Amino acid sequence: MDAVDRAIINHLQGGFSVAERPFAEAAMTLGLSEDDLISRIGNLLEQGTLTRFGPMYHAERMGGALTLAAMKIPPAEFDHVAEIVNSFPEVAHNYARDHAFSMWFVLATETPEEIGRVIARIEHKTGHVVHNMPKMEEFFVGLRFEA
Amino acid sequence: MHAAQIKTLDAESDTMPIDITDRRIIAATQAGLPLVARPYHALAEQLGIEPQEVMQRMNRMCESGVIRRIGVVPNHYALGYKGNGMSVWNVPDERVSELGKKIGDLDFVSHCYHRPRHLPDWPYNVFAMVHGRDRAEVEQKVRQIADLLGDANQGHAVLYSTKILKKTGLRISA
Numbered sequence: 001m002d003a004v005d006r007a008i009i010n011h012l013q014g015g016f017s018v019a020e021r022p023f024a025e026a027a028m029t030l031g032l033s034e035d036d037l038i039s040r041i042g043n044l045l046e047q048g049t050l051t052r053f054g055p056m057y058h059a060e061r062m063g064g065a066l067t068l069a070a071m072k073i074p075p076a077e078f079d080h081v082a083e084i085v086n087s088f089p090e091v092a093h094n095y096a097r098d099h100a101f102s103m104w105f106v107l108a109t110e111t112p113e114e115i116g117r118v119i120a121r122i123e124h125k126t127g128h129v130v131h132n133m134p135k136m137e138e139f140f141v142g143l144r145f146e147a
Numbered sequence: 148m149h150a151a152q153i154k155t156l157d158a159e160s161d162t163m164p165i166d167i168t169d170r171r172i173i174a175a176t177q178a179g180l181p182l183v184a185r186p187y188h189a190l191a192e193q194l195g196i197e198p199q200e201v202m203q204r205m206n207r208m209c210e211s212g213v214i215r216r217i218g219v220v221p222n223h224y225a226l227g228y229k230g231n232g233m234s235v236w237n238v239p240d241e242r243v244s245e246l247g248k249k250i251g252d253l254d255f256v257s258h259c260y261h262r263p264r265h266l267p268d269w270p271y272n273v274f275a276m277v278h279g280r281d282r283a284e285v286e287q288k289v290r291q292i293a294d295l296l297g298d299a300n301q302g303h304a305v306l307y308s309t310k311i312l313k314k315t316g317l318r319i320s321a
Contacts, residue, residue, distance in 0.1 A: 050219050055177075056214065061212050086312060137247060140258065
């Protein structure tokens with residue numbers, strides 16, 4: 001990763017246009033050629049420096065629903081419960097964290113009503129309480145990592 | 148740029164109807180845009196829609212907030228951000244909006260939300276993801292948040308992820 005790659009990462013985390021030649025527009029502000037920008041983004045994706053390139057969608061605005069949920073799972077049961085939780089296609093991310101509330105996952109469903117139903121099914125199958133922690137207010141969501 | 152991106156619950160509840168063609172566009176682009184000079188034209192061809200219509204629909208989804216932004220999504224681990232802590236805070240309910248916005252304005256916080264407490268075990272009502280090169284840097288930034296909150300901080304914790312158990316992202320079917 002060189003200085004040009006860093007500039008791409010720092011300046012293109014948003015604002016890519018919807019236009020006939022959007023790479024040409026972005027390349028001009030970065031002082032690059034269109035081809036160079038396209039091939040550099042391809043390389044950064046291939047190297048794993050970028051996880052994605054494109055539109056970031058907002059699930060709730062599409063009528064879908066998201067929530068964060070947490071469970072207190074004793075270490076002896078952890079792997080077994082993780083297997084059950086992960087088997088639900090509505091579980092998008094699941095992380096182990098170093099706390100009594102040890103399992104944290106994001107549920108994504110097509111409708112808000114499904115969230116409660118999925119939680120009830122997870123509780124039934126695991127025998128553990130699921131603590132639903134939906135966002136009540138959003139103060140900031142954005143990635144602004146400096147390369 | 149940060150203040151402009153603050154969104155409130157009121158804005159959240161405005162869902163914008165998307166139709167089946169929008170869903171097809173979403174399904175075709177959720178993994179990314181084609182890396183060609185005319186990506187929206189390539190998409191249009193793939194979907195059998197006119198390029199102008201694809202662009203109009205994407206512009207509309209940007210305006211309505213269905214699309215948060217279009218651009219590169221860095222892998223923060225690859226950029227050297229190895230410390231990623233979920234900091235959680237117990238602040239007085241009547242001050243949660245004011246204080247949440249202040250925390251969200253800090254440049255090392257990538258996500259900040261008001262979430263419900265689960266008493267008695269979980270007294271925290273503000274969540275802020277803090278990123279740093281290592282845990283020491285995260286701890287130092289957490290102290291900055293504590294200083295910012297002062298007496299309003301009635302307790303906090305930092306939870307580090309120890310393992311990714313699943314990461315499939317969001318999947319939309321057309």
